[in-house]
Amino acid sequence: MTEPGISRRSFLDRLLGLGVLAWLGSVIYPVVEYFKTPPQGEAEVTSVVATKIQSVKPNSGLVFRFGREPAILVSGPDGKLRAFSATCTHLQCTVQYRNDLQKIYCACHNGMYDLNGRNLAGPPPRPLTEFQVTVKGDDVVVSRT
Amino acid sequence: MTERASGPMRWIRERFNIDPLIEFASHKQVPEWRGSFWYYFGGVSLFLFIVQVVSGILLLMYYQPGEKTAYESVRFIVTKVRFGWLVRSIHSWAANLFILSAFIHMFSVFFTKAFRRPRELTWYSGFLLLALGLGFGFSGYLLPWNTLAYFATKVGTTIVAVLPGVGEPIMELLRAGKDVSTATLTRFYGLHVAILPAAFTLILGLHLMLIQTQGMHEPEPWPGGKPRYMPFFPNFVLRDLLLWLIVLNILAILAVWFPWELGSKADPFGAAPQGIKPEWYFLFTYQALKYFPAKLAGIDGEVVGIVLFGIAGLLWFLVPLWDARTPRGIRNRFINYVGITVVLFIIVMTALGVR
Incomplete structure (x- = not known):
C-alpha cells in the first residue's frame, strides 16, 4: 500500500472510531438528561x-x-x-x-x-x-x- | 507441593490453577523499617470499608427513603429492631473511622514519598477513593432526614452552586431540583447505595491490584543502608488481622458507649437551629470559609474560598507531577513543608470549628 492519502484500513478505523463515539454519545446523552429533574409544574405562589x-x-x-x-x-x-x-x-x-x-x-x-x-x-x-x-x-x- | 495435595485442594487445582497465586503469596515481601507501621492504615481502611458494606446492607433491610418514611424507618431501626441501634451506630462510627484512617493513610504515603514513580497511579486512585469516601459521608448524612442533616445538605450543596458557570447545574443535579427536598433524599439514596459503591469497588480493585503487583514502597535510602524484609504471608497478614481485630474492638466500644444520635426530624419550613456543623472531616473547609469576607475584590468571598480550595485539592491530587527530586536524587524538603503546612492547617481549622 504505497498510494497517497489514507489507506482503506485507516479509513475504516476512523469510521469505526466515529461509530464508537456516536454510540457512546447516544448512551450517555439520555442518561445525563435523565438526571435533570423536570420542573414540578407547581404554580408560582404570589x-x-x-x-x-x-x-x-x-x-x-x-x-x-x-x-x-x-x-x-x-x-x-x-x-x-x-x-x-x-x-x-x-x-x-x-x-x-x-x-x-x-x-x-x-x-x-x-x-x-x-x-x-x-x-x-x-x-x-x-x-x-x-x-x-x-x-x-x-x-x-x-x-x- | 503438588504431589502432597489431596482432597479439596486437588479438586480446586483440577478446575483452576491456583499455583501461581500461592507462589506469588509465598514470595511476597514487605519492607521492614521504622515506617512500616504506616503500611497498616491501608489495610485498616479496607477493613472499615468492608464493615461499612456489611452494616450498610443490614440497614437496607429496613430503611425506606421518603419524606414520611426516612426518619421514621431509622427511628424504627434504632428503637424497635433487635440490635438495630448497634448496626446503625457501627455504620456511623465506622464511616468516621474510615475517613480518619484514609486520611492517615494518605498523609503517610505523602510523607514517605510513596506516591513517586512508579506508584503515581496508586496515588491517583487512592485520592479518588478518599473523594468517593467523602461523597459516601455527605450522601449518607442526609438519609436519616433529620434537622442537622437537612441544613448541612442545604449548605453543602449551595457551596457547590457558588462555582461560576458550572455550579448551578451541578447543584440542581445533586439536589434533583432547585431545593433540598425528598427528591434530593431519593437521589442521595441512589448515590449512596448504588452509584458510589460501584465506582468505589472498581477503583478499589485497581488500587489493590497496583499495590499487589508493584509491592510496598521502600524507603529511599534504606535506614542503615541495608534492606530488611518481612514475609507477607503469614507475618504481615497476621499483624494486619490483629490490627483489624483491635479496630473492631474500638469500633464496638464507640458504638456501644457513644451511640449515634438521631436528632429531630427535618422541617424544610422551620428555622435552622443553632450549632449547625458539618461532619468533622468537612469542618476545616467550613471553618476556613468563615474567615473570607462577604466580598473580596468585588467577588463573593465564598466563591474565592471555594475556588482556592478547589485549586489546592487539585494540586494535592497532582503531587506526583510537581514533586521534583533534588539534584542529589532523593530528598525534597519542600514537599515536607507543604505537607506539614496542610496537616497543621487542617488540625487548627478543625479545632477552631469544634469550639
Whole structure:
C-alpha cells in the first residue's frame, strides 16, 4: 500500500472510531438528561395567608411556607409587620427572629439582618428579599412586591 | 507441593490453577523499617470499608427513603429492631473511622514519598477513593432526614452552586431540583447505595491490584543502608488481622458507649437551629470559609474560598507531577513543608470549628 492519502484500513478505523463515539454519545446523552429533574409544574405562589392577626405578638417572628420556600413574618417591638424570604442570602439556611437582639438571625453562620432585612453582620452578602404584608380581616396576607 | 495435595485442594487445582497465586503469596515481601507501621492504615481502611458494606446492607433491610418514611424507618431501626441501634451506630462510627484512617493513610504515603514513580497511579486512585469516601459521608448524612442533616445538605450543596458557570447545574443535579427536598433524599439514596459503591469497588480493585503487583514502597535510602524484609504471608497478614481485630474492638466500644444520635426530624419550613456543623472531616473547609469576607475584590468571598480550595485539592491530587527530586536524587524538603503546612492547617481549622 504505497498510494497517497489514507489507506482503506485507516479509513475504516476512523469510521469505526466515529461509530464508537456516536454510540457512546447516544448512551450517555439520555442518561445525563435523565438526571435533570423536570420542573414540578407547581404554580408560582404570589400571595399566602401567613397567620391570623390575633396570634401575632410584638417582638416576635414566624417562619411559614410561601410556595416552595420558607418566609418569615416579623413583628417588630413597635408591632409593625414585615415579611421577608427566610432563605439566608449566604448559604440558604432558614433564618429566624431573635427577640433578645431584635434582629433577624441565621444560626448556620451567625448572619445578622436588621428589621428591614438589610444584612448587618456575618457572611450574608445581600439583604433578604422583602414581601408585602397586608391585613385583610383576621388574615395576615403576605405577597410578592 | 503438588504431589502432597489431596482432597479439596486437588479438586480446586483440577478446575483452576491456583499455583501461581500461592507462589506469588509465598514470595511476597514487605519492607521492614521504622515506617512500616504506616503500611497498616491501608489495610485498616479496607477493613472499615468492608464493615461499612456489611452494616450498610443490614440497614437496607429496613430503611425506606421518603419524606414520611426516612426518619421514621431509622427511628424504627434504632428503637424497635433487635440490635438495630448497634448496626446503625457501627455504620456511623465506622464511616468516621474510615475517613480518619484514609486520611492517615494518605498523609503517610505523602510523607514517605510513596506516591513517586512508579506508584503515581496508586496515588491517583487512592485520592479518588478518599473523594468517593467523602461523597459516601455527605450522601449518607442526609438519609436519616433529620434537622442537622437537612441544613448541612442545604449548605453543602449551595457551596457547590457558588462555582461560576458550572455550579448551578451541578447543584440542581445533586439536589434533583432547585431545593433540598425528598427528591434530593431519593437521589442521595441512589448515590449512596448504588452509584458510589460501584465506582468505589472498581477503583478499589485497581488500587489493590497496583499495590499487589508493584509491592510496598521502600524507603529511599534504606535506614542503615541495608534492606530488611518481612514475609507477607503469614507475618504481615497476621499483624494486619490483629490490627483489624483491635479496630473492631474500638469500633464496638464507640458504638456501644457513644451511640449515634438521631436528632429531630427535618422541617424544610422551620428555622435552622443553632450549632449547625458539618461532619468533622468537612469542618476545616467550613471553618476556613468563615474567615473570607462577604466580598473580596468585588467577588463573593465564598466563591474565592471555594475556588482556592478547589485549586489546592487539585494540586494535592497532582503531587506526583510537581514533586521534583533534588539534584542529589532523593530528598525534597519542600514537599515536607507543604505537607506539614496542610496537616497543621487542617488540625487548627478543625479545632477552631469544634469550639
